[in-house]
Amino acid sequence: MNTGVFVEHDGKEFKKVSLEALGGVSKIASEKSGKTFAFLFGEIENPERLLSKGADKVYYFKGQNLYIPETFTKLIQEKIESENINLFICGSTINGRDLAARICAKISASFGEEIVDFKIEGDKVHVKRPVFAGKAYVWEELLREKVVVVIRPNVFQVVEKEGKGDVEEKEIEDVDRLKLKDLKPKEEEEPDVTEADIIVSGGRGVGGPQGFEPLRKLARVLKAALGASRAAVDAGWIDHSHQVGQTGKTVSPSLYIACGISGAMQHLAGMRTSKVIVAINKDPNAPIFEIADYGIIGDLFEIVPALEEEIRKAG
Amino acid sequence: MKIFVTVKRVPDTGVPLRVKSDRTGIDREGLPYVINPYDEYATEAALRIKEKIGDGEVIAVSCGTEDSIETIRHALAMGADRGVLLKVNDEITDSVQTADILSDYLKSENPDFILMGKKAVDYDRGLVPAYLSEKLGFPLETCVTNMEIKDSGFVLERETEYGVEIIEARSPLIISFEKAKFEPRFPSLRGVMMAKKKPVDVNEISNLPANSTNILSYEPPPERKKGKIIDLPFPDNVKELVKLLKEESKII
């Protein structure tokens, strides 16, 4: 079974979830004796780094660092045909999910969205994935000959291996998406919640935009990303890109610290698979305590700075 | 101008769900249903296009059982002009089947716009917009977070991990909406009354297209053990927490 992987990057580093896609799922595929092709677009130094992460060959399409879905789809489709790729994988990012769906439709494949497990039974791919915003999981048999899957971050392992193979470089010529007028880069370079290993998250309990400051400080000491509930986002205290939950990001970090978040169903949908959950809330009956591994009942404006201090001391 | 908006009936996300004991599905007994939340943004966007342009028709389409008429009525109560139900006997769980049914219908309707949600929050796929785009040969912009209507066309915003893309667009076009910067309107009482009189066509779908996936079993999510409340006075509770994170769960 030959595998193709869409590898995303920010111009410097590869996205972790793309490397997880290369490592995790491709490994199962290569046990079924096949090659793994990495698809790289834009401009990044040392694309051959991917050869030690599980790629047997890198198709490097050089151009501006912009997402051009129609062009990417077309270029990948050609290789899916010429290299006889049956399994195509993207990491779960906005563009990864977009591209996966487009390729799936283009080649009439079966689709496995946001998978957390994967196996091959006979000649069929089976995937496990959350449905109903994580309130249930299904095992799904993908019936078509070609399949496209999207993997959830922090589930599959990045691999290190001896790099063999080559990088084939080509300039992107026809750019279909001239309608893309501008890309306003992020104002602040903050870690992305979907990739963070630790998340410090604030809700209505932080009381206002300044209320996020103690959380931001704690996040800095922990090298964590800053998350938020929808109540905090809707109040305009923090940007939507931080929102965790059903209409925000789905995250599964090693540690999720929920501060002043009640734990509504739609919030839990985005973070319930975190390995360890800490809740800080002044209401002992807040539902968040039902799923937290450790809870502290108290005022976050007292607890969070003390926690920062204590972690700083502990080094 | 013909503006189609696709709406799906989904279980209300604010209530718990149970997997049936034989693992063949979820227990739907007594479950409250709502319009797919992302489809509400799409409906709002459709109404804004019509209002700005000053003419045109907003048509709410749903594929589902008879019950989906309720969902169509919600869009009508918000202000859509009429509804179309592509009626099937049992709920479809395969997005490709749904996309085939929708595209068969839409291809003879000459839409200018098809506005959709980025995904249906039941089976959480986000596949139908791409399939429709492919089948109808319409360009597609997904996960749009804002829309501005200018005389020359539309300016869409799409937020990714790298920043905000600004996209100029014109019809024909399929747009799928993320939670947007604008809020969907609540149906007014008058809107609800009027919705009862607006026409809803029912098209029976007799031949189901082939499915692309087959759900083998359902599982409840992994149980989370209820953890401990660190019941110590401040600041000992904080010290204890750090100790537990270090020594018990070995995270920091």
Ligand SMILES: Cc1cc2nc3c(=O)[nH]c(=O)nc-3n(C[C@H](O)[C@H](O)[C@H](O)COP(=O)(O)OP(=O)(O)OC[C@H]3O[C@@H](n4cnc5c(N)ncnc54)[C@H](O)[C@@H]3O)c2cc1C
């Ligand atoms: C379709 C739909 C989609 C949704 N999607 C999302 C989503 O993606 N993400 C999301 O989060 N929500 C989502 N929601 C909203 C969700 O239902 C809740 O309204 C929201 O999560 C509540 O946010 P909160 O916990 O911050 O606020 P609240 O529920 O108001 O809780 C605030 C908490 O802070 C505590 N508190 C207050 N002051 C302090 C203090 N000084 N110290 C300590 N604790 C304090 C309170 O005790 C309380 O428990 C969605 C809702 C719908 C209908």
Ligand SMILES: Nc1ncnc2c1ncn2[C@@H]1O[C@H](COP(=O)(O)O)[C@@H](O)[C@H]1O
């Ligand atoms: N049965 C359906 N009827 C009408 N629209 C649907 C249906 N299923 C999906 N859609 C539309 O397609 C979007 C994406 O759905 P999906 O790809 O199934 O996650 C939804 O937000 C709806 O706008």
